[in-house]
Amino acid sequence: MKVAHLVPTLHPGGPETGLVDLAEVAPRAGLELMVVALSTTSDTTQVSALRRRGVPVAELGLAPYDPRAAGRVARALRERGAELVHTHLPHADVVGAAAALRMRVPAVSTLHHIENEPADRLDRLRRTARILARQRFMARTVAISRTQREWYRGLGGPAGDIVVLPDGVVDPPPVDPAERDRVRAVLEVADGEALALSTAPMRRDAGHELLLDAVELLPATSPLTVALAADGPLRPWLESRVAASDALRDRVRFVHRGQDPAVLLGSADLVLHTSASGALPTALLRAMAAGVPAVATRVGGVPEVVTSATGVLVPLRPGPIADALAALATDPDRRARLGTAARERYLAEFEAVGWAQRLRGLYDEVLA
Structure with a gap:
């Protein structure tokens, strides 16, 4: 199964490093991953780690909230034959939902944080846009803990389509x-x-x-x-x-x-x-x-x-x-x-x- 993971960027971090762990074991679950990042990072650590594991990576070099983003993402994923889109982190959720709609493939979103209250009206509008994108266009929203699921439900997020699926990490080799x-x-x-x-x-x-x-x-x-x-x-x-x-x-x-x-x-x-x-x-x-x-x-x-x-x-x-x-x-x-x-x-x-x-x-x- 070809699954495209969409992230805002591939700088070192928790969700991005998690994709490297997933890439390590994906073949054992019958998954063929591809990763698309909306922007380009100067730190190539994660990109190199993914490519060493045989995962195609595309960095699109888009500015935040570029209106061309959904079209660019849809084109990149269509070229790679993606059967499903899995989005991570703010903005990627909104863009990924629009891109999946254009491609007529299902989309899944993982929540990675329990967010602070929005700092201003613009932040509130952005959070509302993410919630609406998940409600209307995501086949499932994944919470990584029960606590996070309850927090998200409190925001008015979808109730029936939230599944709790905790992350995993690769078993490390013993240290000499x-x-x-x-x-x-x-x-x-x-x-x-x-x-x-x-x-x-x-x-x-x-x-x-x-x-x-x-x-x-x-x-x-x-x-x-x-x-x-x-x-x-x-x-x-x-x-x-x-x-x-x-x-x-x-x-x-x-x-x-x-x-x-x-x-x-x-x-x-x-x-x-x-x-x-x-x-x-x-x-x-x-x-x-x-x-x-x-x-x-x-x-x-x-x-x-x-x-x-x-x-x-x-x-x-x-x-x-x-x-x-x-x-x-x-x-x-x-x-x-x-x-x-x-x-x-x-x-x-x-x-x-x-x-x-x-x-x-x-x-x-x-x-x-």
């Missing part, structure tokens, strides 16, 4: 013990210390300020090193704050750009996720796949991933986050139990092959 030791040595993790890893992009909505507030509250004797990976516009500010604080400077490390995320996860003892929102954070799915327990804020769909059996849920306050970190830092047996349970749940519910097969079932239903 020597490589794990090397990573921990570079991050200056002492023997007997635990390593907590945050892989959230360094931007305002990812919760790094709360994370640092919590780390500053840790007792000086707590055997914990905190590593901040990823990148983003907030990195210079975060580096300045850490440098200005004795409590942070001795404990927080910034991971060098380009480090393999799978190796980082395999080198960590726990994952720290302090975002104020999230429908179903991919970072937590990847932690589960690596068998690493998480300390995560109780927001959005996070409790559908992290439970008391697989990690620790905390409120959006630095004190409880610090308490959870301090407790896990000194309890390797508990970390091992939580990590084992997280890995088992990942294999049962969030492994990428099962995800691809569930998508194939949805596509078959839509095309029937």
Whole structure:
């Protein structure tokens, strides 16, 4: 089955990286993927990763809200013989619905976020346009968590055509013990210390300020090193704050750009996720796949991933986050139990092959 995935752009990010995971396992579900991006990105990481997996990629170089977009997309998909269009993220939903209508093929939309309230009238109009496009032209709207489905229904979204279908991630290869030791040595993790890893992009909505507030509250004797990976516009500010604080400077490390995320996860003892929102954070799915327990804020769909059996849920306050970190830092047996349970749940519910097969079932239903 030929399925075209439409995205606004292919810069590194959660939904875009998810397409790489899907491409890895799609043939095992009988799916032939193609990916079309409305705009062009200077970062070719995702494009290269998709092409290495045999997925045709087209970047159309369109400006936002270009009136030619639907026609250009329809032409690109028709040339590639797409049987179904699957859209991701705002704007791609509207354009994809119009393009699928022109092609007379069905369309499916995945919701990836629980959005904040619109900032102004224009934002409200755009959100309304996306909802109407899904209501009128999408055969199904996919929510990635039950919490997200209820949020969307509250906006007046379609009730009967929303299906909950959580994302999945590819099972990572085991990390070589020597490589794990090397990573921990570079991050200056002492023997007997635990390593907590945050892989959230360094931007305002990812919760790094709360994370640092919590780390500053840790007792000086707590055997914990905190590593901040990823990148983003907030990195210079975060580096300045850490440098200005004795409590942070001795404990927080910034991971060098380009480090393999799978190796980082395999080198960590726990994952720290302090975002104020999230429908179903991919970072937590990847932690589960690596068998690493998480300390995560109780927001959005996070409790559908992290439970008391697989990690620790905390409120959006630095004190409880610090308490959870301090407790896990000194309890390797508990970390091992939580990590084992997280890995088992990942294999049962969030492994990428099962995800691809569930998508194939949805596509078959839509095309029937």
